[in-house]
Amino acid sequence: MLREKLLELEKSASLLEPDAESRSDARARVIEYSEDFLDNVASLKAYVVSDDKGLNLFNSPISEQGIDIDEAISLIKQNVDTPGLNPASGGHLAYIPGGGIYYAALGDYLADIFNRYAGVFYASPGAVRLENMLIRWMCDTVGYGPQSHGNLTTSGSLANMIAIVVARDGKNIKSADIPRSVIYLSKQTHHSIHKAINVAGLAECVVRHVALDDKYKMRADDLAAQIEADKAAGLNPFLVVASAGTTDVGAIDPLVEIGEIAAAHGLWYHIDAAYGGFFILTDEGRDKLRGLNLADSLIIDPHKGLFLPYGLGVVLVKNVGHLKRAFSFQASYMQDAFAAPDELSPAELSPELTKHFRGLRLWLPLKLHGLAPFRACLEEKLLLAKYFHAEVQKLGFESKIEPELSVVTYKYVPRNGDANEFNKKLLEAVVADGRIFISSTMLDGEFTLRFACLAFRTHLKTVDTLLEVLRSNVADACEKARM
Numbered sequence: 106m107l108r109e110k111l112l113e114l115e116k117s118a119s120l121l122e123p124d125a126e127s128r129s130d131a132r133a134r135v136i137e138y139s140e141d142f143l144d145n146v147a148s149l150k151a152y153v154v155s156d157d158k159g160l161n162l163f164n165s166p167i168s169e170q171g172i173d174i175d176e177a178i179s180l181i182k183q184n185v186d187t188p189g190l191n192p193a194s195g196g197h198l199a200y201i202p203g204g205g206i207y208y209a210a211l212g213d214y215l216a217d218i219f220n221r222y223a224g225v226f227y228a229s230p231g232a233v234r235l236e237n238m239l240i241r242w243m244c245d246t247v248g249y250g251p252q253s254h255g256n257l258t259t260s261g262s263l264a265n266m267i268a269i270v271v272a273r274d275g276k277n278i279k280s281a282d283i284p285r286s287v288i289y290l291s292k293q294t295h296h297s298i299h300k301a302i303n304v305a306g307l308a309e310c311v312v313r314h315v316a317l318d319d320k321y322k323m324r325a326d327d328l329a330a331q332i333e334a335d336k337a338a339g340l341n342p343f344l345v346v347a348s349a350g351t352t353d354v355g356a357i358d359p360l361v362e363i364g365e366i367a368a369a370h371g372l373w374y375h376i377d378a379a380y381g382g383f384f385i386l387t388d389e390g391r392d393k394l395r396g397l398n399l400a401d402s403l404i405i406d407p408h409k410g411l412f413l414p415y416g417l418g419v420v421l422v423k424n425v426g427h428l429k430r431a432f433s434f435q436a437s438y439m440q441d442a443f444a445a446p447d448e449l450s451p452a453e454l455s456p457e458l459t460k461h462f463r464g465l466r467l468w469l470p471l472k473l474h475g476l477a478p479f480r481a482c483l484e485e486k487l488l489l490a491k492y493f494h495a496e497v498q499k500l501g502f503e504s505k506i507e508p509e510l511s512v513v514t515y516k517y518v519p520r521n522g523d524a525n526e527f528n529k530k531l532l533e534a535v536v537a538d539g540r541i542f543i544s545s546t547m548l549d550g551e552f553t554l555r556f557a558c559l560a561f562r563t564h565l566k567t568v569d570t571l572l573e574v575l576r577s578n579v580a581d582a583c584e585k586a587r588m
């Protein structure tokens with residue numbers, strides 16, 4: 106009876122192992138679909154405004170019987186890959202773009218087929234060595250020494266979370282210390298830091314906003330003054346967070362000065378280089394990012410600056426002991442696994458145990474392409490920002506701040522009428538056109554347009570298209586207002 110039942114279940118369960126022909130058929134459809142996308146990506150819209158916003162997915166609920174691959178692809182195409190932002194488009198010039206270089210997808214494919222257990226060295230020494238080698242390369246790149254280490258996370262936000270926990274434990278902040286412990290950041294600090302502070306149980310710390318200069322960079326003199334005042338008042342300043350490329354305007358805080366102040370006063374120094382960090386691979390970036398190596402911890406996002414598909418952030422910590430202190434825990438059922446480590450495992454250095462072997466999606470493109478095209482692509486982005494900054498002013502836009510990296514802020518000041526309203530309408534018109542996707546921010550209460558150039562498919566032609574879309578929309582708007 107039991108044997109019969111088992112054989113019956115085996116038959117049904119073995120549908121989970123499609124044969125070579127079924128695999129080949131499904132794979133061919135997936136490749137056909139993705140190749141069609143890649144062949145046409147240059148002419149696809151960067152943003153698609155839709156009414157249903159993928160709602161039809163709910164008409165095909167999860168059920169006992171499967172559907173065929175064509176039907177599945179058609180559901181994905183209509184509901185997922187069409188409405189909203191197309192991040193694979195070079196026309197994505199909003200927020201902080203990423204990209205999705207092809208060989209990363211092949212890396213993910215292999216990682217998923219082989220399913221190596223990348224959390225623990227004992228289980229997959231090669232997978233752990235591969236990830237550690239990438240971390241070592243990034244540590245070397247930012248100028249960290251041999252005591253440094255890090256972790257490949259799913260995103261910059263998670264990397265910040267790890268760093269803030271490490272800072273908390275590194276400075277030995279216990280519950281009773283929290284109300285008198287002080288964190289310094291700026292109004293331009295990414296909101297994921299605030300999330301991290303909350304998750305790390307530090308929400309009741311004193312949080313000080315350091316004053317900004319006219320380029321939205323942290324003022325080191327104000328930082329020093331606030332720390333001194335807080336110390337004099339009996340508080341416990343323990344953490345300063347600087348940005349190496351703010352999301353809003355692409356500003357780099359004075360990294361060296363902040364590092365000196367942090368060292369002099371014994372603060373943990375964290376740098377958020379999620380957006381700007383990989384510009385260190387260019388000559389101009391290396392110069393501008395001097396001081397990264399002074400940080401006790403920093404984060405950097407390959408799914409931004411190395412153009413990977415979403416799902417890869419990195420935290421680096423100058424002294425690996427701090428990472429271990431926060432995240433190294435043992436379980437008796439894992440006594441064999443941590444017995445004799447040649448390499449530290451991600452499971453000892455992060456909140457994760459079982460994890461995606463996400464290193465392969467970074468290693469494969471870096472190995473197949475080599476670094477040269479990455480450097481070129483990053484330098485191109487810096488120069489495109491300079492080009493846009495110059496050209497948009499020729500169209501009559503105001504763009505006061507010289508771009509430090511690849512973000513340019515600009516706005517049109519109409520002769521009469523409300524400037525905020527004008528720029529808001531202009532943004533809506535550009536988004537509705539769809540060829541280029543841009544975003545906005547509020548700077549000193551003024552609605553400001555942002556040019557954020559980091560998608561690897563963004564080239565001179567893309568920027569010329571944006572300039573043309575802006576020119577014709579401004580002309581239309583002025584015509585309508587008879588200005």
Ligand SMILES: *Cc1c(COP(=O)(O)O)cnc(C)c1O
Binds near residue numbers: 261263348351406418
């Ligand atoms: C994008 C970004 C983050 C958050 O990273 P995610 O990968 O989106 O989670 C943090 N800080 C800065 C400066 C960023 O630009």
